[in-house]
Amino acid sequence: MVHIDKEKCIGCGLCAGDCLGKAISLESGKAEIIKGCFMCGHCVAICPSEAVSFVGENYDMADVEPVGKGFGIDADTMLHAIKTRRSIRHFKKQGVDKAELEKILEAGRFSPTASNAQNVRYIVFSEETEKLRELSMAELRSYEQDEESFRKVFPPPYSRDRMDFSDDNFLFKGAPVIILTVSPHTVNATIAAADMELQAVSQGLGMLYVGFFVRMAAISRNIREFLGLAEDDQVVNCLCFGWPDVKYQRTVPRKKLNAIWR
Ligand SMILES: Cc1cc2nc3c(=O)[nH]c(=O)nc-3n(C[C@H](O)[C@H](O)[C@H](O)COP(=O)(O)O)c2cc1C
Known part of the structure; x- marks a missing residue:
């Protein structure tokens, strides 16, 4: 279940805005869960003040990592x-x-x-x-x-x-x-x-x-x-x-791209 720590919530509305199921609303300047959702975790990921967390035995908040340098691969x-x-x-x-x-x-x-x-x-x-x-x-x-x-x-x-x-x-x-x-x-x-x-x-x-x-x-x-x-x-x-017991020297040929652009 999604938990919002009202003390930490700064009322920015980012979680509500990113919630696919519109399960979060801002009530008196604080985020509030108003219905069930499919627990995608975007509210946890987007919150700038770490006010949102998952509680329940299937989830471990220690899994959650800061995004830091982003995707990290150019x-x-x-x-x-x-x-x-x-x-x-x-x-x-x-x-x-x-x-x-x-x-x-x-x-x-x-x-x-x-x-x-x-x-x-x-x-x-x-x-x-x-x-x-x-x-x-x-x-x-x-x-x-x-x-x-x-x-x-x-x-x-x-x-x-x-x-x-x-x-x-x-x-x-x-x-x-x-x-x-x-x-x-x-x-x-x-x-x-x-x-x-x-x-x-x-x-x-x-x-x-x-x-x-x-x-x-x-x-x-x-x-x-x-x-x-x-x-x-x-x-x-x-x-x-x-562990591979083979080393390839180059990439392979592939068929030409089959895409239509409209
Ligand atoms: C769904 C799937 C099933 C595959 N099954 C086999 C398989 O049973 N035996 C095998 O030697 N290679 C299998 N392959 C590997 C393909 O032959 C290989 O991806 C293809 O020839 C392209 O080579 P690459 O993966 O090195 O680019 C499979 C690949 C996919 C995606």
Whole structure:
């Protein structure tokens, strides 16, 4: 719940003006909550006198950081980072410390969600990665000679010819860490995943999206049971992380921009 400290409130009205749901009004020169809201936190972020806070067990005001120098990354550096990010398919055997993973998960947690639902959860494999790999490869291999099962999971244009069923690392490329995003909202989960990737790259780590696994996790009983998923849980992204064992010298060519300007 949003709390306004009347002692600290200077009545500037910035919180009321920025409140999407018009849940704050100025009453006798002080901000007042007049209805429920979706707790986007803009009122906390905009207040010049630190009068607004969230109270409740799900929130920790210690999370809130001063904006200070702003975004902190200049435009050219940002674009260069986006262009030089690569899908990594060669990882060192070395594991990834929990502190590194916590920073990556923090990037996901702070990503935007529609209606501020914050409805993305994460399953992190760092100790049981091998179990997940074995189970997933067994599942994939069970489709090798079974066109009907294969097609249920991988409709055209997927083709069995393009999958290497013999390679133990075909799916996860030997990555030491796999993080799954689980959410009813594919856009929310995917924005989180994209932010997590950029965060990982900034830490020197590499990431790979594994769409093949996401398809299997939608259908395979064995995988869903292993993950402890409820009937309507949806694995939206499968993200492999690790220290890259490959170095790219330049960016890749891309198709020309497809945009109309009006
Ligand atoms: C949603 C999604 C699913 C993907 N699934 C796989 C996958 O299962 N296996 C794989 O090797 N690469 C996968 N990729 C990586 C793409 O092949 C890669 O992003 C693309 O070739 C462009 O290369 P780049 O990421 O280095 O720019 C996936 C990428 C996305 C965005």
